[in-house]
Amino acid sequence: GAVVSQHPSWVICKSGTSVKIECRSLDFQATTMFWYRQFPKQSLMLMATSNEGSKATYEQGVEKDKFLINHASLTLSTLTVTSAHPEDSSFYICSASATSGSPYEQYFGPGTRLTVT
Amino acid sequence: RKEVEQDPGPFNVPEGATVAFNCTYSNSASQSFFWYRQDCRKEPKLLMSVYSSGNEDGRFTAQLNRASQYISLLIRDSKLSDSATYLCVVTRDSNYQLIWGAGTKLIIKP
Numbered sequence: 726g727a728v729v730s731q732h733p734s735w736v737i738c739k740s741g742t743s744v745k746i747e748c749r750s751l752d753f754q755a756t757t758m759f760w761y762r763q764f765p766k767q768s769l770m771l772m773a774t775s776n777e778g779s780k781a782t783y784e785q786g787v788e789k790d791k792f793l794i795n796h797a798s799l800t801l802s803t804l805t806v807t808s809a810h811p812e813d814s815s816f817y818i819c820s821a822s823a824t825s826g827s828p829y830e831q832y833f834g835p836g837t838r839l840t841v842t
Numbered sequence: 843r844k845e846v847e848q849d850p851g852p853f854n855v856p857e858g859a860t861v862a863f864n865c866t867y868s869n870s871a872s873q874s875f876f877w878y879r880q881d882c883r884k885e886p887k888l889l890m891s892v893y894s895s896g897n898e899d900g901r902f903t904a905q906l907n908r909a910s911q912y913i914s915l916l917i918r919d920s921k922l923s924d925s926a927t928y929l930c931v932v933t934r935d936s937n938y939q940l941i942w943g944a945g946t947k948l949i950i951k952p
Binding site for chain 1: 850885944
């Protein structure tokens with residue numbers, strides 16, 4: 726149980742284009758989904774927290790107009806990197822917290838490796 | 843100062859050895875603590891939660907020292923498959939946010 730899928734696994738895109746990443750909880754309902762970014766040899770950095778049906782809460786320094794998050798259902802959240810630039814190249818990981826059980830227990834997707842050329 | 847600090851390593855350890863590493867945190871209000879492992883280019887996976895009384899899971903032992911604000915992870919009889927980056931995770935207050943350390947890289951050598 727508690728499986729989270731993420732698509733695509735990796736994507737290479739040209740500078741200026743937009744990329745959408747999907748995060749799905751496959752066998753549970755996720756009250757909250759988290760989006761992280763990880764640069765090589767660095768820690769996971771929380772970008773935003775989203776609750777189903779409401780606007781995402783962005784961490785300081787994360788541009789909400791650049792990283793659009795939609796959490797339309799209890800099983801799906803999307804992150805759209807708009808007008809991507811090479812510095813946006815990173816490993817993007819989502820996680821989901823179930824509606825029951827420990828709120829600290831997060832289940833992670835396998836991540837999406839984005840390369841912007 | 844980072845909220846969660848770890849020695850990045852790498853720790854090069856022979857197979858079968860015992861290895862331990864610490865993680866310090868700055869927020870004294872932190873309530874929950876975890877160790878995750880992350881393999882190269884993969885997502886983090888929960889290794890174990892860390893309880894005040896200390897806890898053990900097979901070859902892994904985790905301990906919490908609130909007074910000094912650090913947690914530790916000890917791995918006994920290390921296996922080649924233990925090679926990974928170990929991430930220390932601490933909660934921030936009560937809003938369920940997880941604060942991640944940058945990880946300690948462990949390399950087990952045959």
